[in-house]
Amino acid sequence: MNRVFCEDALAGLARIPDGSVDLILTDPPYNLGKDYGNASDQQTVEEYLCWTERWIDAALPKLKPNGSLYIFLTWRYSPEIFVMLKKRMTMMNEIIWDRRVPSMGGSVRSYSSVHDTVGFFVARKDYYFDLDAVRIPYDAETKKARSRSIFIGAKWLEVGYNPKDVWSVSRLHREHSERVDHPTQKPLEIIERMVKASCPPGGVVLDLFMGSGTTALAARRCGRHFVGFELNPDYCAIIDARLAAEDAAAVLAAAAVAEDDAAPAVKPARAKATKAAKTTKSATAKATKAAKATQAAKKPAAPKRSRVPKPPEEISI
Missing domain, CATH: 1.10.287 (Helix Hairpins)
Structure with missing residues (x-):
């Protein structure tokens, strides 16, 4: 645990015991032609979907019976991959990450794509989920408006509300303090929310495609363990x-x-x-x-x- 292995995930998964992971949280290549220092994002549609099914079948047995999975995807392939996962797990949410892309530029023949799709899947009904850990506090004005006697002592008013399935969090710009040299780095705010909600304290998070290491960093900051894989040695150095x-x-x-x-x-x-x-x-x-x-x-x-x-x-x- 608490190590990122610089190797192919399909090879490394064989060493992880079945039923030992609380949460799989991963951001695989989207197959959009990005340069990750290898050809992992430059496959045909058939090759990409076949490869995705291979790593899904290798990874899911590692989950505990009450474990969960979050997967980042592009709208181009999420329908096919969601169907794959629905045959194996129960889908709880389709989360839309609004990247807050400025309203300029884009295609003149279609609508501009400004979001990523995230699938939230669970293995069975008694899956771990800590809503209180990720509630969003109400502001003072809202609390004041709920000052009538029927709201006094209401837990939800004090601890906040349930995050919705559209998460508006800015992408990491070049000048952002979190930003490192990775083309698809995800914000810590998003990953920490998933870790807090779906992995118990002291639990284990598995990320098959670590990239810049945000999952590992979020797990450490939240008091969880992690294990993961990354092919590119330059990214492994950044993670360390x-x-x-x-x-x-x-x-x-x-x-x-x-x-x-x-x-x-x-x-x-x-x-x-x-x-x-x-x-x-x-x-x-x-x-x-x-x-x-x-x-x-x-x-x-x-x-x-x-x-x-x-x-x-x-x-x-």
Whole structure:
């Protein structure tokens, strides 16, 4: 547990015991031609659907009887893949992730696609689901409007409401603090909601296609264990750096709390933690830079254009 293996998921799944995973949370290639450093996103439709069915059949036995699965998909293939999963599990929700794409550009022959589709499936009726962990608090104005006696003491008013099946969370822009060098990185906010709701504290999350490692990071932040696979060694380096940075930040926070408790001897520990955090942050930056350099080296160089001098402009007097 708590390791991302740099290998093909179909090979690595054989080592995971059946019935040992609480949650499968995964974001497989969408088969839209993205460059992940390999050909995993560049298959024919038949090859892609056949490959998807292979990893689904290999992964589902790893779930506990009360386990769940979340899968990110594109609308182009979600109907076929949802049918595959419906033959094996019970579908609870189709979640729409609204990426908050700016209203500009797009096709002039169709409607602009601004969402990802997420399927939420369970193995049986007594599946684990902690709604209170992901409720959304009501604002002060709403609470004030519900001040009549019939609402006094209502639990739902205090703890918040059930998230709907449309999640409006901005995609990660290049300047975002979470962003690393991965073309389809998902926001922590979304992944943490899934982990908190569908994996018990201390449980195990499996991600077959780790990518930038957001599932691993979310599991660690939420007090869960993780295991996963990623083919691209550059992405594996980014994952290691992100996890190291998270660990250093946790040490720093613990040192700050201890110092606030008036323990002068803790100050040197905090200084060490701060130094460690800076080191891991630098490592993350280096890993991202190395990944970009690797991707750039794989692309063919553009042919040089010959420069033809422009004729002098005519001046009319």
